[in-house]
Amino acid sequence: MTDNQSEKISSIQSRIREFTRIKGIDVKTFERNSGLSNGFVSKIGDSIREASFKKILASYPTLNKNWVITGVGSIENESTNIETDTSKKTNRVPFYDGDVTASIVGSFSDIKEDPSFWVDFKPFNDCDALFRVYGDSMYPKYGSGEIVAVKQVFNIESILWGEAYLIISNSEYDNLRTIKTVHPYDKDESKIILRASNPNFKGDTIVKKNAIIGMFLVKGKTRIDHY
Template identity: 50%
Template sequence: MIDHLDRAELGPLFKEARLLKNMTLEQFYGGIAKHVNNFSSIENGGRVVGRRLAKDIIYYHNISLKWLEKKEGAPFLSNIPYKHKQERKGIRFANEPLEGEVPFYNIQPDTMFNGLDVFRESPEFYVNFRPFNDCTAYLSVYGDNMNPKFASGEIIAVKEVFNFDVILWGEAYLIVANEQANNLVTVKLLFSHADEDKLILRSANPDYGGDIIIDKKAIMKLFIVKGKVTRYQL
């Protein structure tokens, strides 16, 4: 997820992030590496940070990729460092997913997507729950437009689909559309339209009347909602 970043420019940005936290080199990098002497030259641009090390720094301190790339938004997604290799009921806080683990993102879906660059932000943790281990991600539900199917605060497991002509009508999907559909990012029930090149998006909550109709070609990403969990189960 950091491949689009210019690692030659990350050192000074890491320094800026460290100073924003008012931390020394030892305090900022001590939880990531045993020896921190080399980080001074990295921060001053004298040495390019390695890809794996950059990833560790970003994930450990929850640094926003959007801030690193464009200096937009808050520098940190959270002030709580990652807990390395800590396991609790199928949940692991770590920098890299193990086989079968699925990332959990506790932010609204419309903040995750920028064109085809999906899930730009760092996951909060990884979940190993066998029925959903083939999914792409776990996401929090916000709002009540999909109530009672999905209540606000519940967590859904989504799996990316690639053939937009094979859709389970009446099932819930996460739809990511381009500017032709106003960059819509939403979870809705999908239904067929009389025009086979279009789709009907519908809320599960009857209080949200009115369908949304979009062209299939406006869809950049499509994820089927395979199931849900509630927070007290985590």
């Protein structure tokens, strides 16, 4: 892009959007990679706080800060070139230290609070979030205080039977939010069985598939004992 083309971009927000377009990523990915809250770019006015700029430049060091603020100059620093190879991008995943599942309507983008920090761990980089497990219904598979990484599943027919999922239901099942292993319900294919791993939590929960508004595969777990 030439300097003349850059000058036609009239605001900080639109310049950020132009940068993401050239990088080949959407705004949501830009926000996530930069450690910014969901919807941050849409709220940008005539300025950006220095702390937020530091987060952006840590993830996108080629971005020309002066161009973002003033529209003058090139999009990137003169000594670098914008990398458009998406295979080289860092995909960081938000970690929430509190119990955030109650805030989810259908996906983790519903959460208003900022993540405690962001995780760059390749096996989990395609996940939507990491958060702590509360309660013992899934012990010993997932103990209270352990951290799970979850990835949203959009096709309920692709369920991996016997695996653990975070299930979010509608009001028909009292807005259920729970991690359970999922099993087929042989009597009715339109329903599934949710089952605890802990033998002290007896009894299956049978849920209609069409009552599930969010479903996330638990890809793995980790634990933090000390910060």
